[in-house]
Amino acid sequence: xxxxxxxxVLLFTGSSSAVPPQTPPxxxxxxxxxxxxxWTAQRTRMTIDGKPCGDCLxxxxxxxxxxxxxxxxxxxxxxxxxxxxxxxxxxLLGKAGLQKVRFFDxxxxxxxxxxxxxxxxxxxxPRK
Numbered sequence: 534x535x536x537x538x539x540x541x542v543l544l545f546t547g548s549s550s551a552v553p554p555q556t557p558p559x560x561x562x563x564x565x566x567x568x569x570x571x572w573t574a575q576r577t578r579m580t581i582d583g584k585p586c587g588d589c590l591x592x593x594x595x596x597x598x599x600x601x602x603x604x605x606x607x608x609x610x611x612x613x614x615x616x617x618x619x620x621x622x623x624x625l626l627g628k629a630g631l632q633k634v635r636f637f638d639x640x641x642x643x644x645x646x647x648x649x650x651x652x653x654x655x656x657x658x659p660r661k
Contacts, residue, residue, distance in 0.1 A: 565605045566596050570622050572613040579622070593629035606634045610649070612641060 569580045579589050586592040596604060606626065610619050619636075626634050636649040 565607055567607050569609045570614055571611040577614050577618050590625050597630050602630050602632050606631050608636045609639050611639055
C-alpha cells in the first residue's frame with residue numbers, strides 16, 4: 534500500500550488496514566422470546582420459540598406468566614402474510630400483556646429483515 538493511501542486510511546478510519554474491521558453481530562439474549570408469523574401452504578402459521586402453537590393467545594399468556602410482562606419479545610413477520618394478520622399478532626401480544634415487543638419484517642426472497650417502528654399517525658385528517 535502506498536504511504537499516502539495508508540495515511541488517508543489511518544486518518545479516516547483509525548486503522549492502518551485498508552479493509553475496515555468487521556463488527557461481530559450482537560448476540561441475542563438467550564431469554565428473548567421469538568414469535569414468527571409465516572406463510573406456509575396457503576395459510577398463516579405462528580410459532581413461539583420454534584414451536585407451533587394451537588391456541589396462540591394461551592401460549593403468549595404462558596410466556597407472560599412464566600417469564601414476566603417485561604419479557605423481551607421479537608416478532609418476525611413474513612412479508613407474504615396479509616397486513617391484517619400482522620395487526621392481529623400485535624393485538625394478541627397486547628392481550629397477553631407483553632410490553633417489550635419489537636417487530637421485524639422478513640423479506641423471504643432476500644433473507645433480509647427490517648425493523649418496523651411504530652410512531653405517530655399515518656394520515657392526519659382534519660376534524661370537522
